[in-house]
Amino acid sequence: MPNFEDRLIGRTIKAIRPLTKEELAAHAWYGSPGVVIVLDDGTKLLPVRDEEGNDVGALMVEEADRTVLLSWHPMRRP
Numbered sequence: 001m002p003n004f005e006d007r008l009i010g011r012t013i014k015a016i017r018p019l020t021k022e023e024l025a026a027h028a029w030y031g032s033p034g035v036v037i038v039l040d041d042g043t044k045l046l047p048v049r050d051e052e053g054n055d056v057g058a059l060m061v062e063e064a065d066r067t068v069l070l071s072w073h074p075m076r077r078p
Contacts, residue, residue, distance in 0.1 A: 012040040016070070019046070019056070029055050035070055 018033035027046075034056025037045040047057035058071035 007043070008039075011043065014038050014040050024056075027053065032056050032071065035059055 015036075015038040017036055017038070019029075019036050023036065024030065024033065035047055035058070037059075039045070047059045049055045049057045056071075058069040061068050061070055
């Protein structure tokens, strides 16, 4: 089985969206809708709060001139 890096290198991001109600329920998450990154092969990347998967997390994005957190807030859309 290929290692984790080999499964991601060369993939293309096809969507960045909040998790659906069904996806949240499947993980027993009930707070913020979080973020899911969908790759071209259907793989979903879900930032989580910790290694045990205890709730959704934000994705830190570092650019040359700034750092931002990518997350979905239930009251506003990006």
